[in-house]
Amino acid sequence: MDQRQQARWEARAQVLKSLAHPSRLMIVDELSRGARCVAELREIIGCDMSTVSRHLAVLKNAGLLADQRQGVQVFYFLKTPCVLDFFECVESVLANNVQEKIYLAR
Template identity: 65%
Template sequence: MPKEILPADCFEARAKVVKAMAHPSRLMMIDELSHGARCVCDLRELVGADMSTVSKHLAVLKKVGIVEDERRGKHIYYRLRVPCVLDFFHCIESVLKADR
């Protein structure tokens, strides 16, 4: 039985998700959100950047569907929308260990 060939736009969509994660600060935020929802101020402390920069990083992650937000009073909390993204972290660690 022949293998199904995916259309190019499927690979483009996948690349957008991978590209959205391709920044150390975003990876730190994703890791932190694996422990539960966090407000922007907590994530700002974590990455050591100003609020505007952190908000831009979160907007990139939100745009591709990795995180979602919720307003609680004056604060905005973010959480992982799809926790399976953490499986990708495990895969990356396997690649890094294999290269040693």
Template identity: 35%
Template sequence: MDMETQGKKAMLLKAMGHPIRVEIIELLGKKEMCACEIASLFDCDRTTVSKHLAILKDLGIIEQRREGLYIYYSLKLHCLVPMLQCIEHAIFSDPVEVQFDCECSCSVDNGEI
């Protein structure tokens, strides 16, 4: 067992261990969004949402691009969306099988993971 790899997996799962971050992942799984648009969807201040975005970005889960004064975020690890759907099915004891047939091309290439 490669403990370094297991540690990296644990770090990614830990980053997803907050309801706001899970919601951000699901939102960005649907479309790219401006930071201000993301912040407006939550009942907390923009600084808090910004910290959540930074955690996800630092681990390579999401990525950002700047356009003028605005920062847009998109999901980098698209494979997390079906994983979260599978978890949701398990929570509600839904017998529907979620297929993970995709050849995941996600990569975390920032040295943090």
């Protein structure tokens, strides 16, 4: 495997890794309805603000979010709304899994 190809797969994994956490999914979902500041997201996620800030940094670093300071607050927003399409597929995978469980339980 080529070194350059390897790097490409790692970059792709990095993007998905940034989404691979329940709190970060919740953040993306919330931001799909508009820009939010850190305190607002903290309310929804319900953990320490420093933790939210780190989650936001992960998503921003992956290139999924951008931020804009407004006075003393920092608003985050989705940069690439196509990530929302992921939800649909994820739901179908989960629905599929449930179906199988039901089937196997008979």
